[in-house]
Amino acid sequence: MYFTSRPPLIAAFTLAMTLHSAVAQAESPPKEEKNSRWGLGLGIGRETSPYRSVKTDTKILPLLTFENDYARLFGPSLDVKLPSAGLVSFTLRARYSDAGYEASDAAELQGMEKRNGGLWLGARTDLRLPLANLSAEWLGDASNRSGGQQIRLEASHRSQFGSVNVMPRLAMVWQDSSYVDYYYGIRATESRVGRAAYDGTSSINTELGLRMNISLAPKHSTSVDVSHTILGSSIKDSPLVGRSGISAVRASYLYSF
Incomplete structure (x- = not known):
């Protein structure tokens, strides 16, 4: 079933960003601009693909x-901060995803139509507790490629060891049937001998991760993030999928000013 409220979703998100920006500009004196922080750097990442025989890209x-x-703004995500209180914060989020594949990516995908990534819009809330940071995020496919939705629940804990900041995390990611069917389903017109038609249903993935931020010098920092995601049964059962989980390693250098 496709996510049918695309125009209202985009309109609501755009209106909220516009109103929030207008209020912020009206209420903030010029000196607030000094609170702005910019950063430039370079990121490198390597992540295994869930699809059969698709090579791992760097x-x-x-x-x-x-x-x-x-x-x-950080990487593919843009957040608009909403009024928050105490330990709870709220944001509107826009994120670009490069999920998907082309038929030329592997022999097993020959005859499949291209699956595209796109823009996702939604919201996130964070609760900062002494023992853990808890977050909940909902995103909907604003590009209307899959028509899908995702919900992510995450628990993390931050520890400081001198100039090194360590944050392990555990997350559960629910993806609805539209998302799973688009990226892992096989349409009747795409079925072949040895590749039967497949209708994807909703799935829950489990992610374990660890992020380390290291301060090298004033304004200079680097980070390393490693993760492993255990795929839900509806994804693993797809004839297109050849792994029970996917691993990723990402590193970056950032100069702040």
């Missing part, structure tokens, strides 16, 4: 970050 990308009292 990606090297420039990194631009920005944050002030009202917005935060």
Whole structure:
């Protein structure tokens, strides 16, 4: 079933960002601009693909970050900060995803139509507790490629060891049937001998991860993030999938100013 409220979703997100930006500009004096923080750097990542015989790619990308009292940009995510209170914070989120594949990526995908990534819009809330940081995030496919939705629940804990910041995490990610069917399903027109038609259903993935941030010098920092995601049964059962889980390693260098 496709996510049918795309225009209202985009309109609501755009309106919220516009109103929040207008209020922020009206209420903040010029000196608030000093709270803006920029960063430039380089990121490198390597992640296994869930699809059969698809090679693991290494990606090297420039990194631009920005944050002030009202917005935060980091990698493929842009957050608009909403009024928050105490230990709880709320944000609107836009994120670009490069999920998907092309038929030329592997012999097992020959005859499959291309699956595209796209823009996802939604919201996130964070609860900061002494023992753990808890977060909940909902995103909907604003590009209307899959028509899907995702919900992510995460628990993490941050520890400081001198100039090294360590944060392990555990996350559960629910993806609805539209998402799973688009990226892992096989349409009747795509079925072949040895590749039967497959209708994907909703799935829950489990992610274990560890992130380390290291301060090298004033304004200079680097980070390393390693993770492993255990795929849900509806994804693992797809004839297109050849792994029970996917692993990723990402590293970055950032100069802040």
